[in-house]
Amino acid sequence: MESFSLILAIVVVTALAFDFTNGFHDTANAMATTISTGAMRPKIAVAMSAVLNLVGAFLSVEVANTISKGLVDESGIQPEVIFAALVGAILWNLLTWLVGLPSSSSHALMGGLIGATIASAGVGAVHGDALVTKVLIPAIAAPIVAGLAAMLATRLTYTLGKKADGKAAAKGYRAGQIASAGLVSLAHGTNDAQKTMGIITLALVAGGSLAPDSDPPTWVILSAGLAIALGTYLGGWRIIRTMGKGLTDLQPQQGFAAQTSAATVILASSHLGFSLSTTHSVSGSVMGAGLGRKGGVVRWSTATRMFIAWGLTLPAAALVGAVAEWVTGFGAWGTGFVAAFLIGSSAWIWKLSRREVVDHTNVNGTEEPGVVTAAIAAVTPPPAGPADELAATLPAPAVPAASADAAAPRAGV
Numbered sequence: 001m002e003s004f005s006l007i008l009a010i011v012v013v014t015a016l017a018f019d020f021t022n023g024f025h026d027t028a029n030a031m032a033t034t035i036s037t038g039a040m041r042p043k044i045a046v047a048m049s050a051v052l053n054l055v056g057a058f059l060s061v062e063v064a065n066t067i068s069k070g071l072v073d074e075s076g077i078q079p080e081v082i083f084a085a086l087v088g089a090i091l092w093n094l095l096t097w098l099v100g101l102p103s104s105s106s107h108a109l110m111g112g113l114i115g116a117t118i119a120s121a122g123v124g125a126v127h128g129d130a131l132v133t134k135v136l137i138p139a140i141a142a143p144i145v146a147g148l149a150a151m152l153a154t155r156l157t158y159t160l161g162k163k164a165d166g167k168a169a170a171k172g173y174r175a176g177q178i179a180s181a182g183l184v185s186l187a188h189g190t191n192d193a194q195k196t197m198g199i200i201t202l203a204l205v206a207g208g209s210l211a212p213d214s215d216p217p218t219w220v221i222l223s224a225g226l227a228i229a230l231g232t233y234l235g236g237w238r239i240i241r242t243m244g245k246g247l248t249d250l251q252p253q254q255g256f257a258a259q260t261s262a263a264t265v266i267l268a269s270s271h272l273g274f275s276l277s278t279t280h281s282v283s284g285s286v287m288g289a290g291l292g293r294k295g296g297v298v299r300w301s302t303a304t305r306m307f308i309a310w311g312l313t314l315p316a317a318a319l320v321g322a323v324a325e326w327v328t329g330f331g332a333w334g335t336g337f338v339a340a341f342l343i344g345s346s347a348w349i350w351k352l353s354r355r356e357v358v359d360h361t362n363v364n365g366t367e368e369p370g371v372v373t374a375a376i377a378a379v380t381p382p383p384a385g386p387a388d389e390l391a392a393t394l395p396a397p398a399v400p401a402a403s404a405d406a407a408a409p410r411a412g413v
Helices: 004-036 044-056 062-070 079-098 105-121 128-160 166-208 218-234 237-246 250-271 280-290 299-326 332-353 371-379 386-393 401-407
Strands: none
Touching: 004 044, 004 079, 004 105, 004 166, 004 237, 004 250, 004 280, 004 332, 044 218, 062 079, 062 237, 062 280, 079 105, 079 166, 079 237, 079 299, 079 332, 105 128, 105 166, 105 280, 105 299, 128 250, 128 280, 166 218, 166 250, 166 280, 250 280, 280 299, 299 332
């Protein structure tokens, strides 16, 4: 076991706290479509996802090495810098969870790390080529590739299933959806759990507890896997509702196509060491599956809010990380102030979330309609039913004069 200073212990605990928020923030990536289509019960779905996230954490360390060795210069990093980076990532995760937006935990982490590193060691300490090739390009390409694959897969499944028995086909697709959801969970563990492994490894190197260019120790892999699994089991119900019902309405065929496409993209990126956002991949595949079904729609108001959040993630987390690093530069009291601010802000966000509780009992409820949708619904007359159509063909009944006199209000009353 490596020797630990107090600040290094604080960094490790904070990194595992981030990993925990990553778990409940990104559970939606694996299980939202399975839950929304009724293929699995919510609590069972998140339990299965938690186990497979833990297993996936042991399958590879390529992404962890990208974080710990490739993104920033190890020689210019101190443990306080990594602590500041984690503060920015955790706060962004909690804020987007509060409003139910599936943003990228990965980009929040990397944004915080970039901002804190620049504040501490300057722009030169960030490896721009690695940032572009292994972070920014995959961030743009992943949702597009996953979306196109899901759209084509959805159309193919509906074409092949035209002559199949309806009940048997639905049952088969539900089984396939459960299997593909498990694959996404496994892929999530191989990609997202490794990011925390990389951060802890980077902290150990910066603190002198590990030699440069070291792979993550076994205890780091195990602790990161357990933290993300625990967060996954508790379930990020707010984001699950947005992903499962807020973007589009999915049938089992679409859910199967979306999850299979996303899992393929995530596993391929993990093998290549790309620090991919599983949120971007799954969101893109869900939208692609929604467009792939004839008559399917995507709720672009929700999608637009997601795109805005994606664009803000890196700079917002970087700004918070930079400010936190500046404060920790004042010494022990500065680090203590940042830690207290993180704890207090987290508690405040949790308290706000209790005003409208979302859990496994109401996760399949629909979101409130947008302003445009509500306005259109308000001015559009309801469709005429059979009784209305019949009444329109009959002559209006004559009103007796006595009845008309009786209906009129009397003066003086």
